[in-house]
Amino acid sequence: MSKVLVSDSIDQAGIDILSQVAEVNFNPNVSPEELLTIIPDYDALMIRSGTRVTQEVIEAGKQLKIIGRAGVGVDNVDIPAATRHGIVVVNSPEGNTIAAAEHALAMMLALSRHISDANQSVKSNKWQRKLFIGTEVYKKNLGVVGLGKIGSHVATVARAMGMKLLAYDPFISVERAEQLGCRLVEMDLLLRESDYITLHIPKTPDTTHLINDEAIAKMKPTARIINCSRGGIIDEEALAKALKEGQIAGAALDVYESEPLGESPLRELGKEIVLTPHLGASTAEAQVNVAVDVAEQIRDVLLGLPARSAVNIPGLSPNVIEKLRPYMELAETLGNLVAQLAGGRIELLDVRLQGELATNESQPLVVAALKGLLSQALRERVNYVNASIEAKERGIRVIETRDASMRDYSGSLHLSATGSMGKHSVTGALLNDGEIHITSIDEFPINVPPTHYMLFTVHRDMPGIIGKIGSLLGSFNVNIASMQVGRKIVRGDAVMVLSLDDPLPEGVLTEIMKVPGIRDAHTVTL
Ligand SMILES: NC(=O)C1=CN([C@@H]2O[C@H](COP(=O)(O)OP(=O)(O)OC[C@H]3O[C@@H](n4cnc5c(N)ncnc54)[C@H](O)[C@@H]3O)[C@@H](O)[C@H]2O)C=CC1
Numbered sequence: 462m463s464k465v466l467v468s469d470s471i472d473q474a475g476i477d478i479l480s481q482v483a484e485v486n487f488n489p490n491v492s493p494e495e496l497l498t499i500i501p502d503y504d505a506l507m508i509r510s511g512t513r514v515t516q517e518v519i520e521a522g523k524q525l526k527i528i529g530r531a532g533v534g535v536d537n538v539d540i541p542a543a544t545r546h547g548i549v550v551v552n553s554p555e556g557n558t559i560a561a562a563e564h565a566l567a568m569m570l571a572l573s574r575h576i577s578d579a580n581q582s583v584k585s586n587k588w589q590r591k592l593f594i595g596t597e598v599y600k601k602n603l604g605v606v607g608l609g610k611i612g613s614h615v616a617t618v619a620r621a622m623g624m625k626l627l628a629y630d631p632f633i634s635v636e637r638a639e640q641l642g643c644r645l646v647e648m649d650l651l652l653r654e655s656d657y658i659t660l661h662i663p664k665t666p667d668t669t670h671l672i673n674d675e676a677i678a679k680m681k682p683t684a685r686i687i688n689c690s691r692g693g694i695i696d697e698e699a700l701a702k703a704l705k706e707g708q709i710a711g712a713a714l715d716v717y718e719s720e721p722l723g724e725s726p727l728r729e730l731g732k733e734i735v736l737t738p739h740l741g742a743s744t745a746e747a748q749v750n751v752a753v754d755v756a757e758q759i760r761d762v763l764l765g766l767p768a769r770s771a772v773n774i775p776g777l778s779p780n781v782i783e784k785l786r787p788y789m790e791l792a793e794t795l796g797n798l799v800a801q802l803a804g805g806r807i808e809l810l811d812v813r814l815q816g817e818l819a820t821n822e823s824q825p826l827v828v829a830a831l832k833g834l835l836s837q838a839l840r841e842r843v844n845y846v847n848a849s850i851e852a853k854e855r856g857i858r859v860i861e862t863r864d865a866s867m868r869d870y871s872g873s874l875h876l877s878a879t880g881s882m883g884k885h886s887v888t889g890a891l892l893n894d895g896e897i898h899i900t901s902i903d904e905f906p907i908n909v910p911p912t913h914y915m916l917f918t919v920h921r922d923m924p925g926i927i928g929k930i931g932s933l934l935g936s937f938n939v940n941i942a943s944m945q946v947g948r949k950i951v952r953g954d955a956v957m958v959l960s961l962d963d964p965l966p967e968g969v970l971t972e973i974m975k976v977p978g979i980r981d982a983h984t985v986t987l
C-alpha cells in the first residue's frame with residue numbers, strides 16, 4: 462500500500478480521501494530535520510504553506526511521486542527540483558478564491574469602521590463612540606490591482622456595495638475589465654484616484670515593493686490600502702512611515718514580507734492599521750475545498766491516473782510524457798520568452814509544430830506554450846489543465862499549424878505572439894544532448910541556449926554598434942556572459958542576443974534605445 466505524509470494541518474475530508482488508497486500519516490509538527498529523515502518512506506506528500514519542500518527534501522524522497530499543496534501558492538516547493546525528479550506537483554488554484562476575496566472585503570470594512578479597535582475597547586470596559594467614527598465605502602473609488610480570480614470577485618461584490626471601480630492589470634483585456642464594471646487604467650492613475658486600493662497579484666520581480674515610498678506619495682491622504690495577496694508587494698517600512706506621518710489614512714494586511722511577522726514598526730501603529738495572520742484562505746469551506754481538491758489528485762496519481770491541476774507535469778500517459786517531456790520545457794520557455802517580447806495584453810498566439818513535432822500527439826506542446834505565455838501574468842496559478850481556459854478568458858486567440866517539412870533540426874517549435882509591444886516570434890529546438898536552443902528571434906537566425914537574464918536588440922548592421930552596447934552595459938556594471946548576432950542580409954537589419962550575469966538596472970534599456978542604429982530592445986528574465 463502507498464504511504465502519504467500530511468505535514469501541515471489539512472481538513473479531515475482530505476485525509477478520508479487519501480485513506481481510501483494509502484496509509485496516511487498526519488504529522489503537522491514535523492521539523493525540517495525530521496522531514497528529511499522520514500521522507501524516503503513516502504510516495505506522496507501533502508502540505509499547506511507551513512512545510513518547505515526544498516531540493517534536499519526532494520532528493521531524499523526517493524519514492525515520491527506527487528507533492529500536493531492544499532492551496533494556491535507553491536512558493537514553498539522547489540518546483541524545478543521536483544520536475545527534474547519526475548515528481549508531479551499539484552495545487553488547488555480555485556479552492557480558496559472566495560475565502561480570500563471575502564477576507565479582503567472584510568478587511569476593507571473593518572478598517573473603515575475600526576471594528577478591531579472598537580471591539581478591543583468595549584472588551585476592556587470602555588464606551589468610546591466618538592473615537593471610532595468611520596468612513597463609508599459607498600460611492601468611493603476602489604482600485605483593484607490584479608483582476609484575476611480573487612480580484613474579479615472583490616470587484617463584483619464591491620460594485621454591489623455601490624463602489625466605483627478602477628483596475629490595473631497589464632495582462633487583462635479592456636472587455637474583461639468592462640464586464641466586471643471596472644475602468645482599466647494605468648497604475649499611476651489608480652494610485653492617484655483611489656480611496657481604497659486592494660492588491661490581488663502574484664509576487665514577482667515586477668510586483669515586489671510595487672507599493673513603495675514613490676507609489677505612496679501619489680496616493681490621496683485619505684486613501685486606505687488592503688493587501689491579502691502576498692507579502693513583499695508592499696514595502697512595510699515605507700508603509701509604516703507613511704501611516705505614522707499621516708501620508709495615507711490606513712492599511713489592512715494579511716500577508717507580510719516575512720511570516721510569521723516578527724518585530725515590526727507595523728505593530729506599533731494604532732487604529733489606522735488592521736493586521737491578520739495570513740487568514741485569507743482560513744474558512745471552513747475553503748479548507749474543505751482545497752483539501753478535497755488536492756487529496757483527490759494525490760489519490761488519482763497513486764492509482765496511475767492523471768492529475769487535473771499539475772503545476773509542473775501534465776496529466777498525460779507516462780509514454781507520451783516521456784517522449785514529450787524535453788519538448789514541453791522548450792515550449793514553455795519559448796512561450797515565456799515570446800510573451801515578454803510581445804508585452805502584456807497578448808491577443809494572438811500562433812504555434813507552429815515543425816518537423817517530427819508536426820503530429821497530433823504533440824498537441825500538449827501547444828498547451829505548454831500557452832502555459833509559458835501566461836506564466837508572466839499568472840505564475841503558479843497557470844497549469845496544463847487551465848492554460849487553455851485562462852487564455853480564452855483573457856481573449857487570447859490561439860492558432861495551431863503543423864509543418865512536417867524537414868528543417869535544420871528534427872523537431873522545432875515556432876511561436877509568434879501579438880501583444881501591446883507588437884508582433885514578435887521565436888523558434889527553438891533541442892540539440893542532440895537535449896539542450897534547449899533558441900534558433901531564431903523575429904525571423905533572424907541565431908543559435909543560443911536560453912539563460913536567466915537576456916537582452917535582445919534589433920539594430921542596423923553597421924560597424925561599431927556592438928561595441929557601443931558592450932561599453933554601455935559595462936558602464937552600468939552589467940557583465941555579459943555571451944553574445945551572438947544574427948542577420949539575414951549584410952548591412953541590413955540584425956538581431957543581437959546577449960546573456961547577462963546580472964539583471965539590467967532600471968533606465969539602461971532607455972539608454973540602449975538612444976544608441977544610433979538601435980531599432981528595438983527587450984530585456985527578458987527566464
Ligand atoms: N491571503 C491568502 O491566504 C491568499 C492569498 N492568495 C494570493 O492572492 C493573489 C491573487 O490570487 P488569484 O486571484 O487566485 O490569482 P490569479 O492568477 O487568478 O490573478 C492574478 C492577477 O494578477 C495579474 N497580474 C500579474 N502581474 C501583475 C502586475 N505586475 N500588475 C498587475 N496585475 C498583475 C494577472 O494578470 C492576474 O489577472 C496571489 O498572490 C495568491 O497567492 C490566494 C489565496 C489565499
Ligand SMILES: O=C(O)CCC(=O)C(=O)O
Nearest residue numbers: 509510532533534742743
Ligand atoms: O494555506 C494557506 O492558508 C495559505 C493560502 C494561500 O496563501 C494560498 O493558497 O496561496
